[in-house]
Amino acid sequence: MSRQFKAKVISNTRLNDGVFLLVLRPLSETFTPYPGQFYMIGQSGATLKDPLLKRPFSCMDYKDGLLYLLIKVRGKLTAILRDYTAGNVLELIGPLGNGFPAVGSNERLIVAAGGIGIASVLMLMKAYPQAVLFYGVRSDSDLFVDILPKRAEVYITSDDGTVGLKGSVLQMLKQYLSSATDDVKLYACGPHTMTEQLCRMFSERGRRCRVSSETSMDVLPKIDAYVSIEERMACGVATCLGCTVDTVNGYRLVCKDGPVFNVNDVILPQT
Amino acid sequence: MSRQFKAKVISNTRLNDGVFLLVLRPLSETFTPYPGQFYMIGQSGATLKDPLLKRPFSCMDYKDGLLYLLIKVRGKLTAILRDYTAGNVLELIGPLGNGFPAVGSNERLIVAAGGIGIASVLMLMKAYPQAVLFYGVRSDSDLFVDILPKRAEVYITSDDGTVGLKGSVLQMLKQYLSSATDDVKLYACGPHTMTEQLCRMFSERGRRCRVSSETSMDVLPKIDAYVSIEERMACGVATCLGCTVDTVNGYRLVCKDGPVFNVNDVILPQT
Amino acid sequence: MNLEVSIAGLRLKNPVMTASGTFGYGLEYAELLDLSDLGAIIVKGLSVKPAKGNPPPRIWETPCGMLNSIGLQNIGITAFVQDKLPLLRQYDTLIIVNFFGDTIDDFVQGAGMLSDASGIHALELNVSCPNKQAGWSAFGTNPAILAEVVGQVRKVTTLPLIVKLSPNVTDIVEMARVAAGAGADALSLINTLTGMAIDIETKQPRLSNVVGGLSGPAIKPVAVRMLWQVHRALPSIPLIGMGGIMTAEDAIEFLLAGASAVAIGTANFVDPQTALKVIHGIEQYLVRKHVDDVNGLVGGVIC
Amino acid sequence: MNLEVSIAGLRLKNPVMTASGTFGYGLEYAELLDLSDLGAIIVKGLSVKPAKGNPPPRIWETPCGMLNSIGLQNIGITAFVQDKLPLLRQYDTLIIVNFFGDTIDDFVQGAGMLSDASGIHALELNVSCPNKQAGWSAFGTNPAILAEVVGQVRKVTTLPLIVKLSPNVTDIVEMARVAAGAGADALSLINTLTGMAIDIETKQPRLSNVVGGLSGPAIKPVAVRMLWQVHRALPSIPLIGMGGIMTAEDAIEFLLAGASAVAIGTANFVDPQTALKVIHGIEQYLVRKHVDDVNGLVGGVIC
Numbered sequence A, B: 001m002s003r004q005f006k007a008k009v010i011s012n013t014r015l016n017d018g019v020f021l022l023v024l025r026p027l028s029e030t031f032t033p034y035p036g037q038f039y040m041i042g043q044s045g046a047t048l049k050d051p052l053l054k055r056p057f058s059c060m061d062y063k064d065g066l067l068y069l070l071i072k073v074r075g076k077l078t079a080i081l082r083d084y085t086a087g088n089v090l091e092l093i094g095p096l097g098n099g100f101p102a103v104g105s106n107e108r109l110i111v112a113a114g115g116i117g118i119a120s121v122l123m124l125m126k127a128y129p130q131a132v133l134f135y136g137v138r139s140d141s142d143l144f145v146d147i148l149p150k151r152a153e154v155y156i157t158s159d160d161g162t163v164g165l166k167g168s169v170l171q172m173l174k175q176y177l178s179s180a181t182d183d184v185k186l187y188a189c190g191p192h193t194m195t196e197q198l199c200r201m202f203s204e205r206g207r208r209c210r211v212s213s214e215t216s217m218d219v220l221p222k223i224d225a226y227v228s229i230e231e232r233m234a235c236g237v238a239t240c241l242g243c244t245v246d247t248v249n250g251y252r253l254v255c256k257d258g259p260v261f262n263v264n265d266v267i268l269p270q271t
Numbered sequence C, D: 001m002n003l004e005v006s007i008a009g010l011r012l013k014n015p016v017m018t019a020s021g022t023f024g025y026g027l028e029y030a031e032l033l034d035l036s037d038l039g040a041i042i043v044k045g046l047s048v049k050p051a052k053g054n055p056p057p058r059i060w061e062t063p064c065g066m067l068n069s070i071g072l073q074n075i076g077i078t079a080f081v082q083d084k085l086p087l088l089r090q091y092d093t094l095i096i097v098n099f100f101g102d103t104i105d106d107f108v109q110g111a112g113m114l115s116d117a118s119g120i121h122a123l124e125l126n127v128s129c130p131n132k133q134a135g136w137s138a139f140g141t142n143p144a145i146l147a148e149v150v151g152q153v154r155k156v157t158t159l160p161l162i163v164k165l166s167p168n169v170t171d172i173v174e175m176a177r178v179a180a181g182a183g184a185d186a187l188s189l190i191n192t193l194t195g196m197a198i199d200i201e202t203k204q205p206r207l208s209n210v211v212g213g214l215s216g217p218a219i220k221p222v223a224v225r226m227l228w229q230v231h232r233a234l235p236s237i238p239l240i241g242m243g244g245i246m247t248a249e250d251a252i253e254f255l256l257a258g259a260s261a262v263a264i265g266t267a268n269f270v271d272p273q274t275a276l277k278v279i280h281g282i283e284q285y286l287v288r289k290h291v292d293d294v295n296g297l298v299g300g301v302i303c
Ligand SMILES: Cc1cc2nc3c(=O)[nH]c(=O)nc-3n(C[C@H](O)[C@H](O)[C@H](O)COP(=O)(O)OP(=O)(O)OC[C@H]3O[C@@H](n4cnc5c(N)ncnc54)[C@H](O)[C@@H]3O)c2cc1C
Pocket: A038, A051, A055, A056, A057, A058, A059, A070, A071, A072, A073, A074, A075, A076, A077, A078, A079, A116, A119, A120, A229, A230, A231, A232, A233, A259, D061
């Protein structure tokens, strides 16, 4: 059993213009991934060198020995993967990273996903069927509900109002939480701006600094919040030291110490 | 009408382990190629940069607006093209180069092809149905007779004797010519070693230097011999000055002054 | 929207040129594109006497790049002025002539001959070819010799003088400073990095000249860095950026790093339309970014 | 068949190492491959005190290459010797420690500390990181300062001393000669070329440190060229070749150019098995070419 393996494409389904669902069958025995973990993925065969490095993708699901990836076209590799068809072979390293920490029995799990971030929280939703999901998308066509567990409690927002409530998923989440009473464990994954806002809203510091601010959450019971952070990666296994994130404990590596971090730990870059 | 155009793959037929027949439909109006001309061919879409440069391929045939290429896998680009299927799009520049000069009415056309060199002489065979073809291959599986004009007079040799006569195509050609009486125009295309030997056999200098040698052809009537020369190319249109071949008239460019050269002109590198 | 840029007193209708040695004498591509659309054409390096160049093989593709050891083969200044220039002049674009010599006297003589011809808009002094005989590279790598050759050439020509720098140096800023101090009106950078490849089957170098110049996307990060360093140190000298430009995005990187114009090299081989596509892409970028003058991009990197 | 090579008094079971900064402290890859199969492991650059490195973003992919500006983040020599070395020593491979300092005294102190530890087989002196503060690059680009740092370090260690050269110089042969003259037992080349990339959407550099080191296949032609130049000029000093090696074919190119051993860098990220595949591929090549000793390839290029 090795963390480095090849996998064959079983199917590739275009979900919208830019997003596709890739189902892979590992060609050798692999480790079972935890929710929040990821794989480094690259083309097979080292003869072509552009793109060169593997790229990180969350494990969206793992069942019956098949690996499910939800991928959005962003650049070189994702554009190539979009055109992959059954039979193409990929190289993977993983599962990697720490994933989401376990939810305590006395805690209520709330999940927030923005856009393609849904890929990284689905396994969690399946592991905790009572979890509530806040799912924000840009528009109707970016919403992928078919992949969600059937019985899940889901609140949807969209930027343009074409589906669910129009507006920010975090605003809706805040409203929901303002009426919550029990301890909450919050897991979130989404674009950089969402992660950032979330850290501001839910970190101790955030709360201290912004008691009066609109986005702070100073009225609530205990909220233990975690975010999945994206950073450029070369190795995925803590050897290149490329995927640094600044934390209250100094620089940490997204690939090894993350990708999931407690919002209290993360120091976001000033912009 | 432009010499630069895109073309769509209509079909790709694997002829043996390493050779495939690619049929392309140009997506815009193009010039009609002459026998012996070639195209610079590359992947479409400049986002991927490995392989970077276009590669030269002979026009094997051109009919009903379709372009036929016979390609042997050698390295990066040819390996990619092998996996192309109907619908893939390529970028081409061509037809380029000078092609084979016309055959005089009082001349007999004899064509010699070695291996994949058959690709560059097929149009010629079709233009001159009386031509005689000497076709040497390594082995049975390298012989592509289906693509040849039905009525052609063909003499076949193979290195291993699995098809035709066992031995060198040039030996057979020499034997044939030793009984020839009329003026002969000889066109040849094949691997470097064959081209070289051919130049030695049929050039004036070759004949002068090697009157007594086994490979010389000092007994014959007039033989006007031409070979198609391969050299690495970057541009195909005489701007990079990369595809130099040494001739009695100084350095010449394979892409512009060739690829077809009179054997009397070529100065082969000493090896 | 304004695409016009000025460099060394020249006004280019747009900031996109074709780099020397990758666009022949220009005319070879006239069938495939309208040369009048280009900001300028920099022709293949010329010398006083025609030059034969190096024996084949002369090119080899490397990962995302290519090595060449053409060795400055050219038809000579006289033939260029007689046979090519009159045809080139018919296009509405600027003609920049890249030239070189084997000795300082050669450089001076060449500059003089080119200055006497009519229809040449600027000279690009090539001191940075990695394919010449041993010792020649000193023109581009030894500051004192560089100063000497630029200074001597400066004396014999009133044409705008562009000096093309070699990247094969420890300190590109020093070389830029020397060239500017000796009279260069603008600088081109970069020429090729010296490289080598070996055929492990024959154990012979892939190029008969053993070493050659590495160009193409592979070298772009080095080119952008050098351009930025020179612009930061010498903001007042106009720079022509080149090295691996394949797309408008690449070209914009150079502009942001401090180039007033760019030149397309190896990409011409891959797609002769590259320069036109780059011009178009720059235009679209300006529209998208609500910038109405391309000069507004120059040196705009935030750091 | 013999794969064993000797460098600077070290005997490597095969000529394939992993390059500093691309293989962590070795242990990170122990799960994916048997470290005992490697000729040697060169660990991430260490300094006397732990170093934080540069702020993110630190990496950016370029055509057939990557830029990094890690900035020599490391846990410090003391922590390495205490926590990592005892584990690493359990593998049957040689441990080469790459190290650096901010001042010559730092270099000397680091060399001393490493020489006192047991289980380190050689030191690799890093004077060639493009990600340090301004001025630091002088260690790798100024011959006098290079001589000084190598000479001082030489005095305090009896371990084999490998000096890793920077490619960002005009004359690599001169730097090699200086390092050898000052006491280097072997030379590693090349480190990364200094490069830069700009995000045209934000107009910010892709790396927070602005410039970074370019590695990967893109730089291979430059690396092979420099290695060949140094080997030709100084045939008696053993060379460790690196820069863009992805396959056995690439490694063999370096051996033919004059390397006694090679190191795999960026390719480890792409495929952690690369070093093992390269060892195997070299073996197959030797069989195919009927060569029974890998040392028979070294410097075998015909030119
Ligand atoms: C832990 C982790 C999990 C991820 N999970 C998923 C997922 O499940 N589905 C999905 O679609 N995407 C996911 N991503 C993002 C994904 O890695 C990038 O979209 C991908 O690397 C882009 O590769 P490319 O070759 O297409 O783009 P490139 O051509 O490399 O670059 C295009 C753009 O993407 C950005 N980018 C490149 N590499 C990264 C990176 N490693 N992280 C973030 N941005 C990058 C660049 O800044 C650039 O602007 C994840 C990222 C991380 C770090």
